[in-house]
Amino acid sequence: MSSTQIEIQLIAAVVAVACALPGVFLVLRRMALMSDAISHTVLLGIVLSFFAVQSLHSPWLILGAAAMGVFTVALVELLNHTGLVKQDAAIGLVFPALFSIAVILISRFARGVHLDVDAVLLGELAFAPFDRMTLLGFDLPKALVVMSVILGLNVLFITLFYKELKLATFDAGLAATLGFSPLLLHYALMSLVSITAVGAFDAVGSILVVALMVTPAAAAYLLTDDLRRMLGLSALIAVVSAVGGYWLARGLNANIAGSMATVTGGVFVLVLLFAPERGLVALVRRRTRQALEFAQAMLTIHLLQHEDRPEAHEENRMDHLVEEIRWQPRFAERVVRHAERTGKLLRRHDRLVLTEDGRQYARQAMIH
Structure with missing residues (x-):
């Protein structure tokens, strides 16, 4: 395995975990669609910031994107609080409008600039290792450095405000009563989501950002009720999906981000089917x-x-039971066999006879 292949998988894994951690709180707050909205509307923040500073490498692009993400959330909630539209409808109104404005601005005023809409949507991890920077004497992929910093910010924020986030997520009213500010935590979380989305643009594109923020968290939600475990499982599922998606893309000679999103969806389907408690x-x-x-x-x-x-x-004949209780013969046979296995009755020729355990069970059932 070449160093480039290792770097691609490492970048993918870091992006996956960085997206999955805040995604847990989006899923728990029933705001999964908000990740879709933010991951698209931050493009407008990038475009406006670029027009202001005339550089694609300025940190103001990330700040502008984060500000646009917060603006998106505020606009959605403003529409929602009017009572005229619900939150999902408000999201559907806001993010296409802001995203389309960004597309128009790019196509009209930034044609000669590397702000490609297809790259924003799909990304191309295969080229990420070739955009490099020197840090502390080490030559590293820029995407790896940027996303590692963002991952560190996400981990630090969740670690420092874990109790507050947990309380505000499950009971915002109680959090406010205890002196916390659910609104401030909410906008801080949305800012992190915005920063994560814009940081992942160059590498994986907005489509995979949405997939990595929502799908691993949704899968983890089906596996556990414990928030700490959910965070860990979400990160693990995201990494497995990212690495597995890379090898799928290599085998199919397909887009890496699309393959990762496909594997993420496949993992969710497996969890949906076979989760120990909540699976189908x-x-x-x-x-x-x-x-x-x-x-x-x-x-x-x-x-x-x-x-x-x-x-x-x-009354205790098998054929009479089918007629009396109106069970299908096959179902009646299953019930009788189940009762025999559990020691509730005995079968004597064509008659069914209760055991003492069966009598006690019937009396308890009649009481309850």
């Missing part, structure tokens, strides 16, 4: 088990009510 497979199994438990309770209650009565010989 676990959900189907749980509902099937609950249906069997409920049917078993109905069966034992039915047998108990007719036990030691003249009609018991007729």
Whole structure:
């Protein structure tokens, strides 16, 4: 493996973690669409800052982009607070308008400048290692240095304000009562999202920024209820998706950012299907088990009510149960087998007889 390939994967991993960490709070706050809005509208901040300083390498571009991200959030919330439109509609109104203004400005006044809309959307990680800078005597990819600094800022912010972020995310009212400022934390978080988005533009493009901010966090949310674990799992899923996406792109000779987004989506689908508690497979199994438990309770209650009565010989026959309780024969057989396995009844020829455990179970079911 060449040094360029290693650097590409390293840049991708750093970008992935930098995006995934603030993405956790966006997902928990039900603001996933806001990452899409910010990752597009910061382009307008970059364009306006470029017009002001006439340099693509000025730090004012990042500051301008961050300011535009905060402006986007403020504008969305202003529309939302009018009560005339909901938040998702407000986002749909604001970010296409601001992004389209940026596109018009680029196409009209910056044609000779390297502010390419396609590069902003898709990025090209393959070229990131060739844009280099010297830091402390080391020759490093510029994207790696920039995103490492942004990752450090994100980690520092989350570490310093972890309790405040947690409280403001889950109960903003209580946070305000305790003297915290949920609004200030909110805009600080949105500023970090904006800075992260603009920092990742050159390397991965806005599409992958959205994917890395939302998808790993959403997958981690399905795996745990603990915020610390969610942050760790989100970062891990993001790194796995980034590295896996690189090798997928290499195998298919495809765009790296697009491949990473695809792998990220694939990981989410796997988690959605097979998450231990919240996955679809676990959900189907749980509902099937609950249906069997409920049917078993109905069966034992039915047998108990007719036990030691003249009609018991007729009522506890298998074919009569199908007709009486209106179960399908296959389902009735499953319920009876389940009750046999759990020791609730015995099958004697064509009759079903409750065990003592089955009688106790039926009595408890009738009480509850």
